[in-house]
Amino acid sequence: MVRVDGTGKSNSLIQVRGLDKAYRRGGEEIQVLQRLNLDVDKGDFVAFMGPSGSGKTTLLNLLGGLDVPTHGSITVAGDEITHMSGNKLTQWRARHVGFIFQMYNLIPVLTAFQNVELPLLLTKLSKSDRRKHVETALGVVGLTERMNHFPRQLSGGQEQRVAIARAIVADPTFLLCDEPTGDLDRKSADEIMELLEALVGKYSKTILMVTHDPVVAARAHTTLHLEKGVLVEGKTSRESVMAGGAV
Amino acid sequence: MKFSRLILANLFRKKVRLILTIGSFAIALVLFTFLAVVKSAFSRGAEIAGADRLVVVSRIGLMQVMPISHGDKIATIPGVKAVTHNHWFGGVYQDERNFFPQFVIDPENHRKVMTELVVPDDQWNNFLKDRMGAIAGARTAARFHWKVGDRIPIKTTLYGGAAAEFNLDGIYHSERPGGDESQFWLQWKYFDETVPPVLKSTAGWYVVKLNSPDDAVRVAKAIDEKFANSSFETKTETESAFAAGFAKQFGNIELLILSIGGVVFFTLLLVTGNTMAISVRERTSELAVLKAIGFSGRAVLFFVLAESIIIALVGGFIGLALAYLTIPVIGIALTGLLPPLLLSKSLLTLGLGFALLVGAASGLLPGLGAMRMRVVSALRRV
Numbered sequence: 001m002v003r004v005d006g007t008g009k010s011n012s013l014i015q016v017r018g019l020d021k022a023y024r025r026g027g028e029e030i031q032v033l034q035r036l037n038l039d040v041d042k043g044d045f046v047a048f049m050g051p052s053g054s055g056k057t058t059l060l061n062l063l064g065g066l067d068v069p070t071h072g073s074i075t076v077a078g079d080e081i082t083h084m085s086g087n088k089l090t091q092w093r094a095r096h097v098g099f100i101f102q103m104y105n106l107i108p109v110l111t112a113f114q115n116v117e118l119p120l121l122l123t124k125l126s127k128s129d130r131r132k133h134v135e136t137a138l139g140v141v142g143l144t145e146r147m148n149h150f151p152r153q154l155s156g157g158q159e160q161r162v163a164i165a166r167a168i169v170a171d172p173t174f175l176l177c178d179e180p181t182g183d184l185d186r187k188s189a190d191e192i193m194e195l196l197e198a199l200v201g202k203y204s205k206t207i208l209m210v211t212h213d214p215v216v217a218a219r220a221h222t223t224l225h226l227e228k229g230v231l232v233e234g235k236t237s238r239e240s241v242m243a244g245g246a247v
Numbered sequence: 248m249k250f251s252r253l254i255l256a257n258l259f260r261k262k263v264r265l266i267l268t269i270g271s272f273a274i275a276l277v278l279f280t281f282l283a284v285v286k287s288a289f290s291r292g293a294e295i296a297g298a299d300r301l302v303v304v305s306r307i308g309l310m311q312v313m314p315i316s317h318g319d320k321i322a323t324i325p326g327v328k329a330v331t332h333n334h335w336f337g338g339v340y341q342d343e344r345n346f347f348p349q350f351v352i353d354p355e356n357h358r359k360v361m362t363e364l365v366v367p368d369d370q371w372n373n374f375l376k377d378r379m380g381a382i383a384g385a386r387t388a389a390r391f392h393w394k395v396g397d398r399i400p401i402k403t404t405l406y407g408g409a410a411a412e413f414n415l416d417g418i419y420h421s422e423r424p425g426g427d428e429s430q431f432w433l434q435w436k437y438f439d440e441t442v443p444p445v446l447k448s449t450a451g452w453y454v455v456k457l458n459s460p461d462d463a464v465r466v467a468k469a470i471d472e473k474f475a476n477s478s479f480e481t482k483t484e485t486e487s488a489f490a491a492g493f494a495k496q497f498g499n500i501e502l503l504i505l506s507i508g509g510v511v512f513f514t515l516l517l518v519t520g521n522t523m524a525i526s527v528r529e530r531t532s533e534l535a536v537l538k539a540i541g542f543s544g545r546a547v548l549f550f551v552l553a554e555s556i557i558i559a560l561v562g563g564f565i566g567l568a569l570a571y572l573t574i575p576v577i578g579i580a581l582t583g584l585l586p587p588l589l590l591s592k593s594l595l596t597l598g599l600g601f602a603l604l605v606g607a608a609s610g611l612l613p614g615l616g617a618m619r620m621r622v623v624s625a626l627r628r629v
Contacts, residue, residue: 066539066622087543094541101626105536109256121249122541166540 001041002222004231008039013206014063014174015039019072021058021229032058034229036072040174045200045207047217050226056210057178059226063208064097064176065089077173094122098167102179104159106151112138112162113147119170137169138162140203141195157188164195174206175199181216193219250546254553257530265558268522272562272602273569275515279508280570280598281577284588286504290491298460300360301467302489303453306480310335312449313479318353321455324469326462331356332450336433338401340391347387349401349431351438351451360456363422370395370417378437381413384428386587388418390579399431411441425589454486512605519609523555527613534617535625544618551614552607559606560599567598 001008006017016038023030032055040046048056061067063074065081073082076096084092098119106115116137120130138144141161151159160180167175177196181189197219199205209220217223225232258265303321305311315332322330334351354375358366366374366382374380383393393399393415402410413433421428439447457466467483474481484492527534534547571590578588 061623064539066626090538090541090543093539099536099539101536103532105532105626107253107256107533107536109260110253114252114256118253118537119540121253127249 001039002044002046002224002233003039004037004224004233006037006039008037009041012039013042013044013077014208015073015075016063017073017075019059019062019074020070021055021062021067022070032229033062033069033226036229036231038224038231040206040208042206043200043204045196045219045221046209047220047223048208048210048226049212049214049217049223054226055229056226060176060178060208060210064099065093094119094170096173098170098172098175100160100163100167100175100177100180102182104151104156104163104183106159106162106166108151111148111150112143112154112165115151115162116147116165116169118166123170133169134165137165140168140199141165155188156184157191160184160188160192161195164192164199168199168203168205174208177207177209177211179211180209181211181213189213189216250550250553254550254557257526257550258554258557260530261526264522264526268519268558269562269565271515271518272559272605273566275511275605276563276566276598276602277570277573278511279601280567280590280594281574282504282508282511283594283597284570284574284590286501287591287594288588289500298485298487299457299463300486301455301457301463301470301483302486303455303470303481303483304451304489306471306482309452312446312451313453313481315448315450317474317479317481318450318453320473321453321470324466324473326458326466326469327455328458329356329359329456330453331360331456332435332453334435334438334449334451336401336403336438338403338431340399340401345391347384347390347429347431348427349433351435352432353435353450357432360454362456363426364419365422366417366419374416374432374434377414377416378434379411379413380416380434382417382419382432383415384430385418385420386428387431388415393418401431425587425591427587429587455483512601515605516609519555519558519605520612523551523610524613524616526554527551527617531617531620531625535620535622538620538622539626544620547620548614548618551617552610555610555614556603556606559602559609563599563602563606566602567595570598571595 008015016036019033019036019038020031021033023032036059048059050056058067062069063076065084069082073080075081079092079096081089081092106112107118110118113134116134117130120133123130125133135144135147138147141164143158143161143165146154146158146162151162154162160183164180175196180196181192184192193216196207196209200207200221207220209216211217222233303313303317305313312334318330318332321327331353333353336349336351338349339345340347358371370382374382381399383399388394395415395417397415398412399415400410400412419428419430419432455466455470457463463485467485470483471481534550537547537550538544574588574590581588
């Protein structure tokens with residue numbers, strides 16, 4: 001269950017309270033997020049929509065511990081991350097967050113296998129255990145046959161699937177997807193969304209996704225709109241699309 | 248190491264750039280090693296000089312002679328174990344380019360003082376009996392393919408230009424590593440009989456062997472005091488100080504070599520530093536992703552430093568191997584112009600240390616930049 005009014009259960013997986021984020025640009029303070037509240041339960045699939053500059057990616061960066069808020073708190077699985085030091089936050093990200101980017105951001109000189117293995121290099125797993133985990137993750141995204149291919153030898157959709165395998169290989173608490181289909185054609189985008197839905201449905205993953213595409217957002221359980229730095233709870237995504245497309 | 252694949256993959260990302268950077272390291276290391284070897288050659292005399300030996304020269308200058316009687320007087324000073332005298336013999340063998348130092352020695356005492364220069368007894372005994380005898384250093388003998396029994400024609404440039412043929416009675420070796428094996432020794436008796444009257448019964452310099460190195464200052468002072476206010480005042484110093492002063496006659500070799508070495512160092516630092524900076528800038532987004540998925544800033548710094556140090560070490564090894572192969576060849580080509588060029592283990596270690604230092608320094612700034620890079624800003628640049 002996703003709530004944005006700050007009245008969520010205390011045991012929500014992700015709990016955001018009074019989140020402010022302001023940037024200073026040329027002496028002027030720009031308020032990107034204002035007193036934002038959010039509760040996300042385990043297994044939720046949330047899409048964030050909103051116009052460019054509305055703060056979607058900023059919110060995602062804050063939730064992923066890549067940026068720090070001006071005010072407010074973010075608690076994930078009981079860990080309050082807003083006051084963690086840089087090193088602690090890095091370790092926390094390795095354990096809890098899987099990132100999926102619009103441009104895939106694979107390391108071009110590593111094979112699909114080696115790219116997926118990267119997060120596991122930070123664990124104490126043995127080489128053979130790492131191999132098992134990587135093969136499992138690549139199996140989930142359907143790319144076992146391509147594990148020795150380099151990114152340049154893969155299509156955009158396949159690259160994004162490798163990126164998804166990299167994001168899930170260490171079994172993180174939740175996944176953050178920033179425009180995961182933004183660079184893909186419709187067919188590949190559908191395949192990626194099917195994969196994300198499967199991760200939520202079959203593996204109970206929690207996914208928070210930023211997208212501009214209402215069709216993609218419709219695949220999420222809930223779509224939230226960011227307007228002037230404030231989250232607005234909308235209809236479920238499927239209802240929005242059924243009702244006429246744009247949310 | 249589990250990160251080695253990532254480091255190696257990044258290293259081979261741009262093969263041409265990698266080869267050129269390693270090549271620049273290798274060439275710089277060859278140059279660095281050559282300069283270090285030349286510097287070491289000039290300072291080796293001072294480094295290997297006997298701690299228990301003094302050199303006595305005329306106070307006026309090295310080319311001024313002193314009476315041969317000074318030797319007996321020096322020998323009476325407490326703390327002196329033995330005294331020998333030498334003379335410079337500026338001779339030419341076949342061609343002026345075939346330079347090697349020729350000394351007129353005092354056969355009676357030379358062995359007592361220059362104990363590290365060893366001649367087999369039978370050869371030495373033949374030399375003692377032979378007025379026209381000569382002993383050559385092993386290096387000079389090998390250079391001109393001389394063997395014991397050969398007759399060596401030498402034309403002197405100093406004492407009337409007479410030419411004479413000497414009998415090569417023996418070949419000496421130095422027991423000290425890096426010792427001078429290029430000298431050519433002649434009999435003082437022959438010399439004293441043939442020089443103009445003004446040079447008869449004179450010595451160019453004395454070498455004094457002490458009972459103990461601790462006596463060096465006291466004995467040196469006593470020698471100079473003994474001949475103070477005489478017609479032939481002396482200047483006595485340790486063999487090490489004498490050798491260092493002799494090397495300085497060639498100019499400030501050390502400053503010259505250090506200056507060139509400094510230029511090599513900074514040029515290499517700029518080249519490799521720039522290469523590493525470009526390499527890091529090209530993969531800003533990849534490094535940002537690594538940090539996003541949980542690699543620490545220190546890990547990113549480690550990756551960049553590891554790359555630059557591997558490049559430096561590989562380039563360094565290649566450069567040192569090239570130096571190891573080429574310096575003996577260059578040394579032979581420059582025989583007579585430079586002291587023997589010896590590439591010691593300590594110089595090889597120094598070269599490797601130099602490569603390591605440049606490698607670490609060139610990777611440090613780009614690495615620190617990557618370590619401090621904000622992930623959000625870096626990802627936004629993609």
